[in-house]
Amino acid sequence: MMQQPQTEEKQPGVLERLPKLGRVSQLILIVGVFVLIFVPLLLIYQQQEPKQNEARASLSNTQKILSAAETPQAKFEAQLAEATATVEAARASFPKPDQAPEIIDTIIALAAANDIIVTRTSVSSAAPAGSIGPVLTFVVGFKGQIPKFQNFLLGLDSKLPTSEIKAVSFIVAKEEGDYDSADVTINVLCYASD
Secondary structure (H helix, E strand, O other), rough: OOOOOOOOOOOHHHHHHHHOOHHHHHHHHHHHHHHHHHHHHHHHHHHHHHHHHHHHHHHHHHHHHHHOOOOHHHHHHHHHHHHHHHHHHHHHHHOHHHHHHHHHHHHHHHHHOOEEEEEEEEEEEEEOOOOOOOOOEEEEEEEEEEEHHHHHHHHHHOOOOOOEEEEEEEEEEOOOOOEEEEEEEEEOOOOOOO
C-alpha cells in the first residue's frame, strides 16, 4: 500500500467561521463589531483630556495648600502679635502723666551734662483736642552760654522722644562774664493708661 502524504487541515478564516450569512451581511456584522468596540473607546479617549486637566488642577491646588508654610489664620495671628508688640514698645516710650517729677529730673540732668544751670521750672497739664494723650508742658529757665543751650535742645530728643519744643527765647548777656539766659517751653506727649 501506498502511503499518502498527510495534508494539513486548513484552519477556516474569519469569514468562514461566521455563520452562514451572505458576504454583505458578514461585512456589516464585522463593521458593527468594530463600531461597538471603537466608539466607546473613542468617547473615553475624548473625555480623558478634560478629566486629566481637572485632576491636574486639583493636584495643583492640593500642592499649594500642602506647601503653604502657615494658614491664613496663623499668618493674621502672627501679624496681630507683631502689631501688639509694636504698640507696647511705643507705649513704653511714652511717659505717664504722673511721671512729671522724673521728666523734670531728666531735663535737669541733661542741662547739667551740657553745663547749664536751671533757674526755674513749672509744669502744667492739658489734654488738647486731636491729641492721643495728655500733654505735660514744662517751662524751664536756664543760665549758661547759647551754644550749650543749643546742645541741650539737640539732646532733648534722645532723652524725651515724645517731646516737642514749643518756644525758645534767648537773652544774650550784655557784659562779659555774665551768663546768657533762655526760657524754653517743652511739651511732652504722655500715654494715659486705660
